[in-house]
Amino acid sequence: MVNYADQDxxxxxxxxxxxxxxxxxxxxxxxxxxxxxIVYRMVRDRERAEDLTQETFVRTFNNLDRYDRSYKFSSWxxxxxxxxxxxxxxKKELRTISIxxxxxxxxxxxxxxxxxxxxxxxxxxxxxxxxxxxxxxxxDAIGRLRAxxxxxxxxxxxxxxxxxxxxxxxxxxxxxxxxYIFRAxxxxxEGLSGLHEAPED
Amino acid sequence: MNRNxxxxxxxxxxxLDLAAANAAGLVDAHRIHVGTCQQCADxxxxxxxxxxxxxxxxxVSPRPGLTERVMARVRLPLPxxxxxxxxxxxxxxxxxxxxxxxxxxxxxxxxxxxxxxxLRPAALATWIFGRAGDLxxxxxxxxxxxxxxxxxxxxxxxxxxxxxxGSAVAGLATIALVSIGSLSVMVRLVSETQPALIRxx
Numbered sequence: 001m002v003n004y005a006d007q008d009x010x011x012x013x014x015x016x017x018x019x020x021x022x023x024x025x026x027x028x029x030x031x032x033x034x035x036x037x038i039v040y041r042m043v044r045d046r047e048r049a050e051d052l053t054q055e056t057f058v059r060t061f062n063n064l065d066r067y068d069r070s071y072k073f074s075s076w077x078x079x080x081x082x083x084x085x086x087x088x089x090x091k092k093e094l095r096t097i098s099i100x101x102x103x104x105x106x107x108x109x110x111x112x113x114x115x116x117x118x119x120x121x122x123x124x125x126x127x128x129x130x131x132x133x134x135x136x137x138x139x140d141a142i143g144r145l146r147a148x149x150x151x152x153x154x155x156x157x158x159x160x161x162x163x164x165x166x167x168x169x170x171x172x173x174x175x176x177x178x179x180y181i182f183r184a185x186x187x188x189x190e191g192l193s194g195l196h197e198a199p200e201d
Numbered sequence: 202m203n204r205n206x207x208x209x210x211x212x213x214x215x216x217l218d219l220a221a222a223n224a225a226g227l228v229d230a231h232r233i234h235v236g237t238c239q240q241c242a243d244x245x246x247x248x249x250x251x252x253x254x255x256x257x258x259x260x261v262s263p264r265p266g267l268t269e270r271v272m273a274r275v276r277l278p279l280p281x282x283x284x285x286x287x288x289x290x291x292x293x294x295x296x297x298x299x300x301x302x303x304x305x306x307x308x309x310x311x312x313x314x315x316x317x318x319x320l321r322p323a324a325l326a327t328w329i330f331g332r333a334g335d336l337x338x339x340x341x342x343x344x345x346x347x348x349x350x351x352x353x354x355x356x357x358x359x360x361x362x363x364x365x366x367g368s369a370v371a372g373l374a375t376i377a378l379v380s381i382g383s384l385s386v387m388v389r390l391v392s393e394t395q396p397a398l399i400r401x402x
Binding site: 016017018019020021024025028029032033036037040041046049050053054057058061062064065135138139153154157158163178181182184185186188189192 | 213214215246247248250251252254255256257258259260261262263264267268270271272274275276277278279283
């Protein structure tokens with residue numbers, strides 16, 4: 001009897017290649033949050049982020065024969081997610097960025113459907129509101145970054161990926177990754193310093 | 202990696218990360234440099250502030266049901282034995298004819314073997330072992346002839362002189378190894394996953 005939770009990613013991929021559906025489910029459960037998190041912060045629209053996340057997994061599993069086992073499975077998965085998201089962003093230029101819903105949402109229902117629920121640790125209501133507001137402004141600052149900078153810094157600081165892995169995922173040289181992250185940090189820090197000054201105003 | 206830092210050079214991206222995390226991997230020279238270089242101190246502050254802010258971003262998760270939606274669209278490869286069953290189901294006429302032929306051959310063979318004492322199991326086993334011994338002798342003699350033809354009379358005579366039980370066993374082991382190797386290659390070829398096959402039920 002296979003205990004799927006104890007298997008590492010490559011072992012689960014091996015089982016998937018032999019047609020084990022439960023191994024595929026375990027991989028989806030394991031990676032849906034990090035993939036969705038990156039994709040959502042790239043496209044800023046819950047429905048589209050879910051569609052792209054879904055498409056990422058479907059393409060991943062339907063092309064398992066192309067997966068090179070010398071790479072980390074997560075790198076390959078993020079690479080597919082990144083390519084899909086960048087394609088989507090190229091097709092549709094975002095006009096505004098908000099956690100409060102898609103810029104295309106017209107009615108309240110559409111706005112509700114496309115907005116995201118931020119899950120925060122248990123805090124007092126006023127503290128929670130303040131932290132959510134700060135988080136919202138930080139999300140906006142992230143959204144103003146160039147797509148490449150955004151991906152690189154999210155992979156580095158939210159998902160904790162190594163520089164080399166980010167280079168693999170984004171298919172760019174290591175030096176470029178470092179430059180992107182350096183610039184993204186600078187721009188975010190400028191945004192954050194604005195946030196710190198705001199309460200005093 | 203320990204890199205010499207001078208007043209003209211600054212910390213690399215990796216070293217800034219280490220300094221920001223106050224990690225043990227940071228060498229003393231870099232720590233001292235950060236204390237005296239405004240540019241690197243700013244860099245460390247950037248990394249620290251941004252990484253803390255990004256780490257504290259609220260968790261965003263897809264709505265429940267993503268796994269089911271993904272699995273409904275995934276087409277995993279099927280194991281070879283399940284493919285064989287499905288193929289048999291799809292070709293009922295051919296399968297029935299093949300099963301009937303096999304059954305007829307089996308029944309006919311059983312009747313024939315019972316009518317001829319020489320084909321009863323014990324007699325058959327004796328005959329097979331006898332033939333195997335003959336074959337081994339023939340193979341050894343053939344090998345000697347090849348060696349002689351290749352201009353290696355010493356080797357040929359050595360083979361002839363050493364045709365003992367030991368060489369027969371070694372020959373048998375070689376044949377067994379080759380057979381096992383061939384079988385495993387065949388099994389791998391048959392069980393190798395095929396891309397884009399029928400979806401796992």
